[in-house]
Amino acid sequence: MDKMKNHFLQLLFLDGRHFSGNISRMVPAMAAILLSLVSVSCSGPSSGTATSGNDLPVKVEPALIHDLGNEHFGNAVFRHGRKSFRIAASGNRILEFPVQVNAPVTEVVPAGSGRYNNGACAFDINGDGIDEMIVGRNNKEEGTDLLWFEEVPGNTLWNEHLIASVKSEKGDAEKGFHDIMPFETRVSGSVVRGVAVVASRKRLFWYQIPDDPTQLWIEHKIADLTRHEAEHAQSGLAAGDITANGCQDLVCGNFWAECPENPLTGKWIINRYSNWDRKRIPAYPGVPEWVMNERFGGMNQLDLGDLDGDGKIDIVASEAEIPDARLGVFCRDKGNPRTLWKETVIDTSIYCPHSLVVTDVNNDMRPDILVGEMTAGGWYFPRNSSPHLYLYLNLGNLKFRKYILHTGWGIHMMRKAELPEDESVFVFAADEIQPWYEDMTTLLVGWKITAQD
Numbered sequence: 001m002d003k004m005k006n007h008f009l010q011l012l013f014l015d016g017r018h019f020s021g022n023i024s025r026m027v028p029a030m031a032a033i034l035l036s037l038v039s040v041s042c043s044g045p046s047s048g049t050a051t052s053g054n055d056l057p058v059k060v061e062p063a064l065i066h067d068l069g070n071e072h073f074g075n076a077v078f079r080h081g082r083k084s085f086r087i088a089a090s091g092n093r094i095l096e097f098p099v100q101v102n103a104p105v106t107e108v109v110p111a112g113s114g115r116y117n118n119g120a121c122a123f124d125i126n127g128d129g130i131d132e133m134i135v136g137r138n139n140k141e142e143g144t145d146l147l148w149f150e151e152v153p154g155n156t157l158w159n160e161h162l163i164a165s166v167k168s169e170k171g172d173a174e175k176g177f178h179d180i181m182p183f184e185t186r187v188s189g190s191v192v193r194g195v196a197v198v199a200s201r202k203r204l205f206w207y208q209i210p211d212d213p214t215q216l217w218i219e220h221k222i223a224d225l226t227r228h229e230a231e232h233a234q235s236g237l238a239a240g241d242i243t244a245n246g247c248q249d250l251v252c253g254n255f256w257a258e259c260p261e262n263p264l265t266g267k268w269i270i271n272r273y274s275n276w277d278r279k280r281i282p283a284y285p286g287v288p289e290w291v292m293n294e295r296f297g298g299m300n301q302l303d304l305g306d307l308d309g310d311g312k313i314d315i316v317a318s319e320a321e322i323p324d325a326r327l328g329v330f331c332r333d334k335g336n337p338r339t340l341w342k343e344t345v346i347d348t349s350i351y352c353p354h355s356l357v358v359t360d361v362n363n364d365m366r367p368d369i370l371v372g373e374m375t376a377g378g379w380y381f382p383r384n385s386s387p388h389l390y391l392y393l394n395l396g397n398l399k400f401r402k403y404i405l406h407t408g409w410g411i412h413m414m415r416k417a418e419l420p421e422d423e424s425v426f427v428f429a430a431d432e433i434q435p436w437y438e439d440m441t442t443l444l445v446g447w448k449i450t451a452q453d
């Protein structure tokens with residue numbers, strides 16, 4: 001028990017600041033932590049490759065950061081705020097929390113202007129050492145605003161700035177940005193910065209920060225994936241220098257886009273690496289027929305890393321929206337670099353893994369894979385009574401060992417926070433609740449994952 005208390009106390013000081021809340025509010029959170037630690041050690045295998053919690057190669061410390069009740073928040077991002085490290089969650093408004101158990105909440109953007117999209121990110125746009133938040137908001141019939149929000153000294157509420165207003169096009173099944181991420185590359189020796197986005201799960205853009213970032217940003221269209229034989233929705237976004245020429249390439253859905261030497265003027269080359277979007281899903285009880293006719297294999301969560309240790313970047317993908325989802329590693333064919341990549345499927349039994357982070361959890365220099373399940377997918381799929389956080393430990397040679405790190409908290413768009421002077425991995429997310437299930441609550445949660453001595 002003392003060990004558990006130590007876990008709890010460590011979590012209170014994740015950002016180096018003392019917990020200042022009322023002690024009575026800590027009790028339920030502590031109970032949740034203790035329950036969670038028990039559930040870690042009781043978690044049984046869910047597939048032939050899983051193992052029990054007693055054999056975990058990492059120490060896992062779950063943190064219930066805030067219970068948001070029945071309000072919908074689809075996304076949470078980590079940022080360096082003016083006072084401390086913060087997590088900001090967006091839904092119909094934007095709330096912010098310090099990184100701690102049972103965190104107090106601050107409303108930084110009130111409701112009333114529209115609903116914030118799935119995608120969001122945070123980085124320092126204006127070079128003052130404080131991260132701003134970039135997010136899309138549906139507030140107009142004809143399109144979606146891409147915005148950045150700035151924390152201002154002395155003000156609780158953030159200042160809003162427009163990056164672009166992106167119009168919907170005929171045939172779009174879905175409005176807005178599923179994914180938004182920082183984009184940075186070098187052009188003629190200078191760094192250019194901005195954000196890359198996927199709009200309506202089909203069009204890729206990047207927006208360049210102008211000299212005055214409060215003005216509209218410079219739009220660069222990368223591609224309409226439907227003009228590159230994407231017959232079905234594509235989502236998930238990751239960036240990395242796949243071709244190893246110093247430019248940041250992008251991966252979206254089942255495609256990767258090769259950045260031109262000059263992304264201000266050049267044309268991107270679009271390549272397909274995966275055929276996942278061509279698979280039909282089986283029938284599920286209670287799921288409408290139109291859902292069965294969708295193709296979900298392009299709606300992925302994505303991350304990059306050298307999973308096979310050959311020095312080249314590989315793509316890790318999970319089928320984010322469906323039960324019985326695949327998790328796979330894709331390695332580029334060196335002899336035939338523009339064809340489909342070599343696929344290694346490492347799981348086929350995950351429920352709506354809308355959370356994927358590639359990171360080395362045990363400090364053996366091999367990147368590992370963290371995958372989180374939702375409690376309820378967004379397409380009327382049957383609910384998941386015991387959502388898991390999984391670790392796929394990289395054993396080398398594209399072999400992975402699956403572990404259950406935690407059971408009981410559904411999550412959506414999990415992210416890794418970079419905490420300075422802390423070798424642990426801290427991942428966090430808000431669950432996404434679905435309006436057709438009235439009893440769901442949004443939990444903002446995190447896990448501190450530390451290599452075992």
Ligand SMILES: [Ca+2]
Nearest residue numbers: 124126128130
């Ligand atoms: Ca800033």
Ligand SMILES: [Ca+2]
Nearest residue numbers: 306310312314
């Ligand atoms: Ca590789």
Ligand SMILES: [Ca+2]
Nearest residue numbers: 360361362366
């Ligand atoms: Ca590792």
